[in-house]
């Protein structure tokens with residue numbers, strides 16, 4: 001019941017999506033499918049008319065006029081569906097392709113507008129995996145179901161009409177013969193289906209294990225760590241278990257179908273007995289007998305086919321529902337309706353006032369990762385944030401970029417609460433390089449240029465950014481594609497990728513530049529070069545640097561030391577060293593290790 005409700009509501013939504021994107025084609029297809037469902041019965045009626053005409057001619061009761069007319073109709077009843085079938089095939093293909101593009105674009109549109117909190121939530125990820133399982137095919141299959149329903153309904157109604165006109169008992173027999181079909185499909189066909197789809201996780205594991213033999217990085221470990229047998233055993237075990245389950249389900253299905261066929265035959269015999277008795281009594285002609293038999297068997301086939309498609313569609317509906325749930329998601333971090341439009345050609349004053357934060361968590365309250373943070377960043381200041389792993393450094397800058405909003409307290413930009421500023425305006429004033437930055441499979445020009453698309457890949461600006469980051473040392477051609485799988489594409493080392501990412505930040509040239517471990521994979525010489533470029537080219541701009549290398553923070557105007565989400569010390573390097581607290585300890589420890597290793 002629940003699944004029928006689900007299939008119904010999701011099918012209506014897929015219909016409404018199709019209606020919004022191409023209603024003309026949708027209506028045309030529904031009409032043509034209804035036509036296809038009904039026209040086949042014209043073949044049966046005209047054929048039975050031919051038989052009756054022949055009998056009458058033989059008995060000398062008629063001339064050939066009726067025979068010729070019925071023959072022409074029979075010919076047309078074969079010709080027209082063939083033509084219509086081809087037309088329907090073409091339009092269905094066109095419709096499917098159009099819908100598939102529309103669905104993907106609509107999904108991207110929705111996903112692109114979401115906030116990070118939603119994207120990283122478990123429920124969103126589950127939803128996404130569900131939607132990806134069948135891809136847009138899940139929704140397209142539902143739309144196909146609408147068309148096949150049109151054909152089936154037209155067929156069922158026409159055949160009931162014909163059977164009724166011949167003998168009302170035939171309708172009862174046909175309905176009773178078909179009645180258990182749904183139950184059998186639901187129980188046994190779906191069982192096979194369910195085994196397949198419940199094994200999706202196992203198939204995922206199999207796919208993952210196979211990937212160890214196919215992907216270069218993993219294949220290296222397979223050879224060096226001798227993982228072949230270990231992986232092969234896992235693949236075999238999963239496959240054998242799956243095969244056993246599917247064999248059991250298939251066996252049950254074929255036995256149940258045997259029982260179903262016997263039930264059908266029972267009513268078929270009853271129908272044949274009824275009709276032959278009538279034919280012998282002369283209440284119906286031989287043609288009528290033929291028509292009854294053809295219509296009766298066709299009715300059963302149509303119901304059978306339709307029920308099978310319902311079972312399949314119920315499964316598709318489950319996945320299609322994920323698509324529609326995705327479409328309904330709304331970002332939680334948005335601009336207020338009356339948000340203040342701003343632009344920051346020069347950096348603003350930033351103030352954190354008693355900011356506390358916990359990550360959104362669907363399964364209960366997560367711990368506070370930032371607690372009562374209060375500090376200011378004056379325009380043009382160079383700030384460094386240091387602290388051990390997990391102390392909250394990255395989280396702090398995520399709040400500043402308004403990827404999340406504080407749980408308590410507020411961030412004030414030139415005195416205005418960040419939540420009252422236009423989100424896009426604020427984010428376009430910031431350039432941020434995260435430690436796990438993305439690698440773009442683009443050309444070098446694009447890979448740097450995406451830092452500010454609006455600057456339109458300005459050549460001088462690109463070259464300057466590459467020089468500042470040290471990326472110019474390995475760039476020979478700005479149109480070189482960084483994608484090894486493509487012909488002529490190249491791969492870069494981790495550090496080279498990071499240099500490009502830093503170049504992207506220089507190219508962005510934002511009023512507030514934030515860099516989270518920007519030189520983690522970069523050699524010492526280039527690191528030095530990047531920091532001196534940063535110093536000389538960000539005059540008057542605010543720079544926030546997160547790092548574990550204390551040697552790189554000495555020149556910062558202000559250093560914040562975080563521990564367990566709290567600022568435990570803040571000040572310049574000199575002030576903190578004089579304080580002789582935790583910062584001084586950490587700095588001295590690192591410096592000592594350098595000196596010892598010399």
Ligand SMILES: Nc1ncnc2c1ncn2[C@@H]1O[C@H](COP(=O)(O)OP(=O)(O)OP(=O)(O)O)[C@@H](O)[C@H]1O
Pocket residue numbers: 120359366369387388389390391392393394395396
């Ligand atoms: N998306 C998230 N959801 C839930 N908790 C998170 C998330 N990201 C980070 N945390 C938690 O918040 C705390 C602070 O993490 P954060 O990444 O800010 O630390 P960090 O100081 O930048 O660490 P590192 O030096 O390792 O980069 C950690 O305990 C971490 O587990």
